[in-house]
Amino acid sequence: MIKSNVILCLKIDRVLIYAVSITISSLTINNGSFDGVLSFKVQDHFGLDKADVSTEKPFHTLAFFREWFLLQRYEKFGFKPFITEMNFDTDIKGVY
Structure with a gap:
């Protein structure tokens, strides 16, 4: 799921993204599994x-x-x- 979202994000402007910030907003680890939220901030000039x-x-x-x-x-x-x-x-x- 993460990989496809990143690829979609980078395809917006022919992989010419100006800046990307990816933050782990939340993360829970229990008994061999994990779940959480990644927050993306993407900047581009789109010129x-x-x-x-x-x-x-x-x-x-x-x-x-x-x-x-x-x-x-x-x-x-x-x-x-x-x-x-x-x-x-x-x-x-x-x-x-």
């Missing part, structure tokens, strides 16, 4: 780069992508980098 709007990818035909790229990068529009943060918890349990 477009030149490769995203190049003619090598299909996105260059979408006006939305070209406009988004321009708004992110054109200094006269007040270019300001941004960070997107996602937080989620997942239950863990197993035996050892």
Whole structure:
């Protein structure tokens, strides 16, 4: 269960995650088994780069992508980098 959530998380932006923090929020160990909660904090810039709007990818035909790229990068529009943060918890349990 943990592995699939981590893979899903990393696939959000082509494995270009800016920062990841994983915390054991709770953990109980009893008689050869354990259960608990892992808390994930994931940060990324989710910005477009030149490769995203190049003619090598299909996105260059979408006006939305070209406009988004321009708004992110054109200094006269007040270019300001941004960070997107996602937080989620997942239950863990197993035996050892």
